[in-house]
Amino acid sequence: MTSRRNFLKGTLAGGAAAAAVSVSVSGPACARDNNPQPEGALGLLYDATLCVGCKACVAACKEVNGNPAEFSTPEQLWDTPLDTTAKTFNVIKMFRSGTMETKDDPDNGYAFMKTSCLHCNDPSCVSACPVSAMTKDPVTGIVGYDADACIGCRYCVAACPFGIPKYDYSSATGKIGKCELCRHRLPEGKYAACAEVCPTGATLYGKVSDLKAEAERRLSLKPGTKTVFQRGQLGGKDQSYENVVGHYVQHVYGEKEVGGTQVIKLSAVPFEKVGHKPLPERSASSKSETLQHTLYGGLVMPLAVLGVMTYFAKRNVKPDDDEL
Amino acid sequence: MQEQKLQSLEIHEHVIEAAKRLEMGRREFLQFCTAMAATLGLPAGAEAAVAEAVAVKKRPSVIWLHFQECTGCTESMLRAEHPTIEKLILDVISLDYHETLFAAAGHQIEAAKQAAMKANKGQYLLVVEGAIPTKDGGIYCKVGGKTAIDIVKECATDAAAIIAIGSCASWGGMPSTDPNPTGAVGVNKIIDKPVVTIPGCPPNPYNFLSTVVHFLTFGQLPPVDELGRPKFAYSRLVHENCERRAHFDAGRFAMEFGDEGHRKGYCLYKLGCKGPETYANCPTILFGDAGAGTWPVACGHPCIGCTEQGVGFQKPIHQTAKVMTYAPPASFPRIVEEQGKGASLGAAAVLAAVAGAAAGAGAMVAKNLGLSHAAEEAEKAKQSSEQKPAEKV
Numbered sequence: 001m002t003s004r005r006n007f008l009k010g011t012l013a014g015g016a017a018a019a020a021v022s023v024s025v026s027g028p029a030c031a032r033d034n035n036p037q038p039e040g041a042l043g044l045l046y047d048a049t050l051c052v053g054c055k056a057c058v059a060a061c062k063e064v065n066g067n068p069a070e071f072s073t074p075e076q077l078w079d080t081p082l083d084t085t086a087k088t089f090n091v092i093k094m095f096r097s098g099t100m101e102t103k104d105d106p107d108n109g110y111a112f113m114k115t116s117c118l119h120c121n122d123p124s125c126v127s128a129c130p131v132s133a134m135t136k137d138p139v140t141g142i143v144g145y146d147a148d149a150c151i152g153c154r155y156c157v158a159a160c161p162f163g164i165p166k167y168d169y170s171s172a173t174g175k176i177g178k179c180e181l182c183r184h185r186l187p188e189g190k191y192a193a194c195a196e197v198c199p200t201g202a203t204l205y206g207k208v209s210d211l212k213a214e215a216e217r218r219l220s221l222k223p224g225t226k227t228v229f230q231r232g233q234l235g236g237k238d239q240s241y242e243n244v245v246g247h248y249v250q251h252v253y254g255e256k257e258v259g260g261t262q263v264i265k266l267s268a269v270p271f272e273k274v275g276h277k278p279l280p281e282r283s284a285s286s287k288s289e290t291l292q293h294t295l296y297g298g299l300v301m302p303l304a305v306l307g308v309m310t311y312f313a314k315r316n317v318k319p320d321d322d323e324l
Numbered sequence: 325m326q327e328q329k330l331q332s333l334e335i336h337e338h339v340i341e342a343a344k345r346l347e348m349g350r351r352e353f354l355q356f357c358t359a360m361a362a363t364l365g366l367p368a369g370a371e372a373a374v375a376e377a378v379a380v381k382k383r384p385s386v387i388w389l390h391f392q393e394c395t396g397c398t399e400s401m402l403r404a405e406h407p408t409i410e411k412l413i414l415d416v417i418s419l420d421y422h423e424t425l426f427a428a429a430g431h432q433i434e435a436a437k438q439a440a441m442k443a444n445k446g447q448y449l450l451v452v453e454g455a456i457p458t459k460d461g462g463i464y465c466k467v468g469g470k471t472a473i474d475i476v477k478e479c480a481t482d483a484a485a486i487i488a489i490g491s492c493a494s495w496g497g498m499p500s501t502d503p504n505p506t507g508a509v510g511v512n513k514i515i516d517k518p519v520v521t522i523p524g525c526p527p528n529p530y531n532f533l534s535t536v537v538h539f540l541t542f543g544q545l546p547p548v549d550e551l552g553r554p555k556f557a558y559s560r561l562v563h564e565n566c567e568r569r570a571h572f573d574a575g576r577f578a579m580e581f582g583d584e585g586h587r588k589g590y591c592l593y594k595l596g597c598k599g600p601e602t603y604a605n606c607p608t609i610l611f612g613d614a615g616a617g618t619w620p621v622a623c624g625h626p627c628i629g630c631t632e633q634g635v636g637f638q639k640p641i642h643q644t645a646k647v648m649t650y651a652p653p654a655s656f657p658r659i660v661e662e663q664g665k666g667a668s669l670g671a672a673a674v675l676a677a678v679a680g681a682a683a684g685a686g687a688m689v690a691k692n693l694g695l696s697h698a699a700e701e702a703e704k705a706k707q708s709s710e711q712k713p714a715e716k717v
Binding site for chain 1: 572573574575576577579591593594600642643644646647649655656657658659660661
């Protein structure tokens with residue numbers, strides 16, 4: 001039976017739903033932009049043309065983070081991780097092509113590439129984390145992780161466009177492992193261990209603004225000429241030395257990708273070939289947050305859904321009284 | 325058995341005689357021969373052949389020429405101790421011409437050279453020490469009125485084999501450093517015959533001696549690489565066998581001379597060590613014969629790459645080396661590493677069987693549940709029908 005009262009109730013719920021839809025449609029007009037980089041953002045400049053593949057950074061990373069060796073060979077002698085894992089935050093990977101004769105040659109050459117957290121300006125992992133276990137430091141911009149807050153949902157693992165956060169499935173309690181730019185060493189006056197041990201300055205630590213200027217300087221130099229390269233920390237103790245300018249691809253990876261990252265990279269082999277696919281300049285989190293915050297702003301969408309559900313529920317309910 | 329063969333040689337009259345000649349104990353002599361065979365990387369049993377060759381065979385005539393050099397190679401040879409090299413140079417080989425070691429001088433020594441070349445035509449070993457100047461007709465180095473070019477060409481014509489000792493003779497060395505005012509080059513740029521090069525500044529005397537002993541034992545020079553360097557000595561980078569290599573791999577570097585890392589024996593790469601781009605056996609047989617654990621890197625100084633053309637005397641000593649270790653590369657994960665495997669056929673079959681059994685069991689349980697419920701209902705209906713008539717009654 002359809003009473004007038006029920007009809008009016010249904011109309012009211014439908015109206016609420018329609019209002020919610022209209023709000024959500026007008027939402028994207030006030031979409032949020034990519035989060036800007038903090039003023040004093042710290043990061044790394046990885047120059048693949050300088051990398052000699054010594055893996056000192058991999059060893060140092062394991063040491064300062066207290067991570068065990070991981071094996072991918074049957075004999076289990078050396079630390080041979082194939083990718084970043086919950087216990088390997090930094091890996092040097094190799095691009096191989098044809099006869100692998102010359103370094104940094106896309107054809108018949110080889111090249112190294114560092115794989116570790118890029119510390120995005122607008123990180124998806126932080127955006128996806130429901131409990132703020134992943135955080136972006138407002139001063140240094142370091143994307144940190146708090147195991148105590150983590151509920152193990154692994155949204156960050158799925159959200160990261162670079163596949164960096166990894167879940168430790170071997171642990172009973174479980175936790176995420178990723179590079180935190182040695183933030184635990186900063187209070188001691190130390191900096192990222194990978195940059196500290198790098199013998200050629202292929203991994204250079206410093207303020208992102210300085211690193212960007214250095215990257216631009218390198219790109220502007222003539223390949224094959226010699227120039228002075230810094231090692232360790234840019235603006236720190238002088239460990240500079242002379243080396244040959246690489247045949248760079250004219251692109252600073254991480255300058256604009258997903259709203260920019262604090263770890264930027266230079267390479268002589270096209271970035272697509274060394275596992276760094278082109279990514280949009282707009283961060284995924286700005287898109288998803290715009291959508292989600294519009295839908296859930298003022299509980300509009302839940303109310304609308306509730307209204308619609310109520311309407312259909314009311315419409316389909318046959319009061320027991322009618323049967324009698 | 326090989327050991328027995330060598331032991332039986334100990335009482336061999338030739339060995340006794342050779343040991344006496346070299347002023348060594350018999351056992352010491354055999355140890356020397358074994359060490360030579362080991363340096364050459366020869367298989368077990370070869371030490372007996374070496375011992376026999378050194379003891380019995382006719383000493384090869386050696387003509388040793390000096391050009392643009394510092395005589396460091398000769399000096400280093402003279403300071404070898406196991407056994408004293410002058411004994412070997414005079415007794416294992418027949419040194420017929422050597423400007424530093426000869427008492428004779430002037431026309432007398434030139435005549436001796438001519439005589440030796442004539443007497444051992446096609447059989448003598450020619451050893452060249454020092455680079456050869458080519459600019460302005462080669463006038464920057466003359467001995468007895470002849471230019472170095474002419475002397476080398478003359479002596480090389482009838483030589484059985486030619487050995488270039490030291491970096492200068494091998495590829496030009498120090499005299500060829502920019503701007504190279506004399507146009508200094510190595511021996512192999514002057515003559516067409518194959519030249520065995522023993523680069524180093526100075527080279528380890530045992531690398532030279534092993535080459536000579538190889539020639540003595542087998543009648544030919546040891547296998548060489550494309551630069552003419554004996555493979556037994558120059559096929560590996562200094563970096564590969566370096567005692568400080570573990571520190572390189574772990575990222576522990578001496579940052580400056582005398583700092584904590586330097587005192588702890590850390591890697592010298594950041595101080596400009598050229599080990600990663602220099603082919604030589606210094607880490608294994610050490611440098612010269614200066615004593616245990618003694619070679620530049622062990623002493624705390626970076627390798628200067630003295631054996632390597634384009635590195636030694638060319639690159640600044642503290643300039644960082646180009647690491648050659650990973651060419652061709654090995655043991656790195658690929659950019660995209662396939663991890664994990666799909667289910668194998670057996671595993672899939674077992675899983676399917678388990679799932680099938682579970683589904684079947686579930687279906688049967690569900691069916692029986694329905695049956696029992698129906699039975700219960702029937703039971704209830706029966707009871708109630710039994711009770712109702714009773715009530716009526």
